[in-house]
Amino acid sequence: MFRLHELVDRLGGEIAGDGDVAVSRVGTLDKAGEGDLAFLANRKYLSQVGECAASALIVTPDLREALAGRNLILTADPYLYFARVAQLFNPPPAARPGIHALAAVASTLPASVQVGPGASIEEDVVLGEDVVIGPNCHVGRGTRIGRGTRLYANVSIYHDCVIGEDCILHSGVVIGADGFGFAREKSGAWVKIPQTGRVVLGNDVEIGANTTVDRGALDDTVIGDGVKLDNLIQIAHNVRVGEHTIMAGCAGVAGSARIGARCMIGGQAGISGHLSIADDVVVSAWTLVAKSIAKPGVYTGNLPLQTHGDWVKNFSHLRHLDALARRVRQLEQNSDGPDDRSQG
Template sequence: MFRLDELVARLGGELVGDGALVVRRVATLDQAGEGDLAFLANPKYLSRLKSSRAAAVIVGHKARDAVTDRPRIVADDPYLYYAQVASVFNPPPPPRPGVHPLAAVSSPVPASVQIDAGAVVEADVEIGDDVVIGAGCSIGQGVRIGAGTRLAPRVVVYAGSVIGRDCIVHSGAVIGSDGFGFAREQNGRWIKIPQMGRVVIGDDVEIGANTTIDRGALDDTVIGRGAKLDNQIQIAHNVQIGEDTAIAGCVGIAGSTTIGARCMIAGGVGIAGHLTIADDVVVSAATVVVKSIHRPGVYTSTLPLQAHADWVKNFSHLRHLDALAERVRALEQEAQRLPDKNSDQTPG
């Protein structure tokens, strides 16, 4: 539990009202009760604030005096402030130093490291202070893991991969598996191309459950500092992802594509290989990216949702666009062949 003035002293913002009020957790306007701190991030929920039982609320500057007389914290971005408060109330559990008797560890580890049952750490692995390696993880030879990084149970990190400081890797993630590299013989058989690069992950990266990141064929696959990757993402070999880029679930990124910094890639997006995406690009959900994007902005290739009958009718029109274009071209050519009525007139 924290006093409001303690939160403001730690996180900033303006305190209005009783700073000695103690709050026990952060909650939504609808679910908040006695002792809870709620937040108003969207003005359309203003009516819910009036009926909320929250003891205090986080609001923006425009709502400082207009919405409630209860104690409040005024912030530039109420949603961001909520996230910071939630982190204060819910810090990650500290490591429980030690190596479980059922773990197999072939490299020296700092005394502050936690390695749980069933984990395997192979030779020549470098592990920083306060690292947590969950149950059943597999850490290949020559891997480097920075201080403060946490691996949930059953993470697999292939040999030679590098993970920075203060990263979070969730269960089932696979880092450093072979990229999909094959050459085809004339008879149709495939010859595997050895994948000799690494995966290099920067500091403060989060990788969701069952996400896979392939090692490079020759160069490294690189995930920049602060990137946030959701669950079930496929990142192919030699991909480069810039700093602070966020990628939602079920995205597939083909090989040798470069994505800039501070991009936001929504769920279900497919990105073809050997493309370049500039900094500060937003790609809408389920979009298929088949060419490079060189300027910041929002990009979408999907059709809006519509009733099935309307979709069938509209798609039937799309099927005839080529024929319609041919008819228009023919009419234009015919119009060009028509005589100019004014050309035969003699000045009077």
Template sequence: METSLGELVARLGGELVGDATIRVRQIASLEAARPGEIAFLSNPKLIAALASSEASAFILSPKAAGLTERARILTPDPYLYFARAAQLFNPPKRPAAGVHPSAVVASALPASVSVAPQAVIGEGCEIGEDCIIGAGCVLGDGVRLGAGSLLHAGVKIYDNCEIGARAIIHSGAVIGADGLGFARDADKHWVKIPQIGRVIIGDDVEIGANTTIDRGALDDTVIGNGVKLDNLIHVAHNCRIGDDSIMAAMAGLAGSTVVGKRVMAGGKAGFSGHLEVADDVTISADTNVTKSIDKAGVYTSMIPLQAHADWVRNFSHLRRLDAMAERLRELEKKLGAKES
């Protein structure tokens, strides 16, 4: 798509400084931009790249307006404006509606739905208008998929799970597999507990490649509206994730974890089971959340990178902390006795 700066501002807002008739066809980084493209500046560290950029126009904050004399769109949040402009220049490709002859479909579908080769849709499914079901996807019996949802190739959704409107689920994701539910008998053998709950996913959710969300043991596993889950995330049975939360790759939630709204979790963050996390909490990458968090804020538990020899020495001190604390208590007692 190609548009003028004036048309872009008319659609997305912002204040235009410069020639409204300049035409742009794509958005790009400051370093890679070419004539006919628009670049954005949101990181002050990249100011030097602004002067040498070949972009035809820029997206800047009002504070950065004087950094260039070339055409620019001023907006309080250039990164957000970039995201919306990128959507405009790069609309998703949509396959033709219809069911491929190799697909196996046991439920009625709206005429607007596209089903790719070798997909399987079970009985009693409710599929909304304009859904796209990629090659090799498998939807079990009783699955509900909201209007405008996109399943990339190889997504698996188990029986009776529900997904809201406009979902994007990437390849290899598995929704509704059994959670780790077992009881131990007297002989220490594991006895399987049937997982009879479902996975319920809200509207506007995106789920990354090879992410797994387990069905509930008794109650449902619930993912709220607007949640964004990266690749290789595991959400165990009976977890609940509040609206507009986001988690980076390899985060993991143990069973019955309840995460509030607008929570942000960095890569490889881990949540122990049966705990609650308040709204508006940020968890740093590599952090292990081992107890409930009842107040908004940023939480970190990772150990900083250090040379191996330093780590060995410091860890040896950690192992002696209990003994050192006991000796300190004894010294305090002796000092107290002398002072009295």
């Protein structure tokens, strides 16, 4: 439980109303009650404030007069402030140091590390202080994991990978599996190319459930500081993702692509291999990025939903665009000549 003035002392902002009001939870405008702290980040929901029973609200300073009489925390970005408050109210479980009797550990670990049942840690692994290795996780030989990083159940980290500090890897994450590298024989058979690079994750990286990050073929696959990857994402070999980029579920990045810093990649977006995306690019959901993007901005490439019959009809027109373009050019060229009707 925190009083409003305690929150402001920690997180900044300004109080309007009673700074001694105590709050212990965060809630939505329509569900919050006494003891809750709600937030208003979009003015289109202002009409809901009248019915809101929260003890206090996080709002922008321009709403001070409109919400006079309510207990307020005034801040330029209520949603960000809400996120900070939610972290205070809901800290992650503290590590419970010790190695479970059913874990298999072949490396010397700090006393502050927690290792759950069924976990396996191979030789030459180096873990920082306060690392948590959840049940049934596997950490391959030679891997380095930084202070405060947490692996939830069933995470697999292959050999020689590097994981930074304060990272979160959710259940089912696989780090360092072989990249998809094969050469083809004349017969059509495939010859595997050994993947000898590593995966290197920076600090404060969060990776969602069942996401995979493949090791590099020769160079490393690198995920920068502060990157956030949603569930069910595929990052292929030799990819580099710049710091503080975020990527939504089911996106896929093909081999050797370079993604800049502070990018936002929408759900089910696909990024082809061996191309570069500049810093501060937004790729909309379902977009296929098939060529490099050199400038910041929002990029979208998809078609709106339509019935199958309409799609077949419209695609038939698309197939004839080249012929139509040629006819238009011919008509334009003919119209540039003398008008026969004006002669005589």
